[in-house]
Amino acid sequence: MNHAQPYSMEITHAPDPRGHFGPYGGRFAAETLMGPLSELEAAFFSAWNDQAFQEKRMVLLKHYVGRPTPLYHAERLSKENGGAQIWLKREDLTHTGAHKINNTIGQGLLAHRMGKRRVIAETGAGQHGVATATVAAKLGMQCDVYMGREDVERQMPNVLRMRLLGANVIPVDSGTATLKDALNEALRDWVASCENTFYIIGTVAGPHPYPLMVRQFHAVIGQEARAQMLDQAGCLPDVAVACVGGGSNAMGLFHPLRDDPVRLVAVEAAGTGLNREHAASLARGRPGILHGNLTYLLEDEEGQIQGTHSISAGLDYPGVGPELAAMRDAGELELEQATDEQALHAFRTLTATEGIIPALESSHALAAGLRIASQMSPDQHVLINLSGRGDKDMNTVFKALGWLEEANQ
Numbered sequence: 001m002n003h004a005q006p007y008s009m010e011i012t013h014a015p016d017p018r019g020h021f022g023p024y025g026g027r028f029a030a031e032t033l034m035g036p037l038s039e040l041e042a043a044f045f046s047a048w049n050d051q052a053f054q055e056k057r058m059v060l061l062k063h064y065v066g067r068p069t070p071l072y073h074a075e076r077l078s079k080e081n082g083g084a085q086i087w088l089k090r091e092d093l094t095h096t097g098a099h100k101i102n103n104t105i106g107q108g109l110l111a112h113r114m115g116k117r118r119v120i121a122e123t124g125a126g127q128h129g130v131a132t133a134t135v136a137a138k139l140g141m142q143c144d145v146y147m148g149r150e151d152v153e154r155q156m157p158n159v160l161r162m163r164l165l166g167a168n169v170i171p172v173d174s175g176t177a178t179l180k181d182a183l184n185e186a187l188r189d190w191v192a193s194c195e196n197t198f199y200i201i202g203t204v205a206g207p208h209p210y211p212l213m214v215r216q217f218h219a220v221i222g223q224e225a226r227a228q229m230l231d232q233a234g235c236l237p238d239v240a241v242a243c244v245g246g247g248s249n250a251m252g253l254f255h256p257l258r259d260d261p262v263r264l265v266a267v268e269a270a271g272t273g274l275n276r277e278h279a280a281s282l283a284r285g286r287p288g289i290l291h292g293n294l295t296y297l298l299e300d301e302e303g304q305i306q307g308t309h310s311i312s313a314g315l316d317y318p319g320v321g322p323e324l325a326a327m328r329d330a331g332e333l334e335l336e337q338a339t340d341e342q343a344l345h346a347f348r349t350l351t352a353t354e355g356i357i358p359a360l361e362s363s364h365a366l367a368a369g370l371r372i373a374s375q376m377s378p379d380q381h382v383l384i385n386l387s388g389r390g391d392k393d394m395n396t397v398f399k400a401l402g403w404l405e406e407a408n409q
């Protein structure tokens with residue numbers, strides 16, 4: 001078998017021409033954005049089919065991001081956990097420490113190709129803001145990042161990082177002053193500025209063509225992992241597991257595996273419990289419109305967006321990508337959840353057995369992956385997407401473990 005070239009530029013499982021995945025997705029946006037969105041769609045397909053664009057992208061993914069990322073057989077963890085062999089796709093080893101850079105490189109290059117000199121983004125925890133600011137610095141573009149004031153205060157290190165990178169962070173005071181309000185502000189900015197501005201959305205959500213575009217930019221994860229499994233394990237995994245906030249690392253892993261006999265497991269944040277505070281939109285949401293697309297949302301009785309909770313800021317989002325909503329309905333996904341406590345436990349387990357400190361988001365995938373693996377046999381294989389590294393989560397973890405109080409005594 002020749003696995004030398006895992007990357008494919010063919011677009012399979014495309015949405016319909018109006019951007020629908022089953023009933024979900026679409027383009028629910030202000031009238032003034034319909035033109036710019038059509039222009040973006042045309043520009044994306046033109047770039048995607050342009051060999052020069054793809055070569056530029058692949059060179060940056062290789063030499064700047066550090067792809068292909070390793071597929072790592074966690075042998076000690078597999079043994080301690082019992083059951084199936086555990087394989088980790090190491091997105092934590094990318095430049096900036098999470099999968100998000102795959103997407104911002106793609107959209108940044110597209111912005112550049114379209115002649116836009118300014119990019120804007122929304123960010124919650126600041127991870128997408130940092131990945132966008134990084135690419136803006138690299139490509140020499142002006143960068144404004146919208147961030148809820150609440151988040152600006154909670155995520156100061158990332159705010160300062162963005163400033164260092166030359167980005168301007170704009171605090172948002174409307175609504176609950178968190179991610180969904182930052183998204184609304186960014187859309188508002190774009191309505192007024194689309195002539196010279198490109199809006200870089202951070203996950204597989206937003207109006208068409210964003211969910212498709214972001215999936216394609218992240219598909220390198222699953223394409224590499226598929227080839228690496230065949231090469232290193234000699235077979236495809238039985239199960240592929242990823243955490244779901246908006247769903248970009250999950251779609252990146254799942255998309256290239258969805259036509260194979262592989263169980264796809266989407267892990268949502270169960271927070272303090274599914275009957276308490278959580279962010280499990282696929283498991284507990286119902287269809288509604290948010291950020292330009294129809295998808296599963298967490299709403300209260302009156303149809304207002306519900307406050308969500310997760311120990312990992314990156315999973316703390318009341319919606320989910322529309323394609324995942326369609327895959328859920330079609331029975332293509334197995335839904336799993338991990339609570340804050342289970343994620344923390346998995347975080348500590350991986351750190352102690354393999355010397356790898358994962359992001360808290362990724363720890364949700366780990367928690368469910370370990371649970372599933374323990375019910376399987378040693379000749380079976382579970383592939384887990386390690387979407388990011390845990391450096392950014394040190395404070396949250398120390399606080400949850402009560403170590404900060406100890407240190408102050």
Ligand SMILES: *Cc1c(COP(=O)(O)O)cnc(C)c1O
Nearest residue numbers: 245246247248249314361387388
């Ligand atoms: C942002 C983030 C996520 C969640 O976003 P998705 O779009 O669902 O992938 C998961 N893991 C890490 C490390 C993140 O930074």
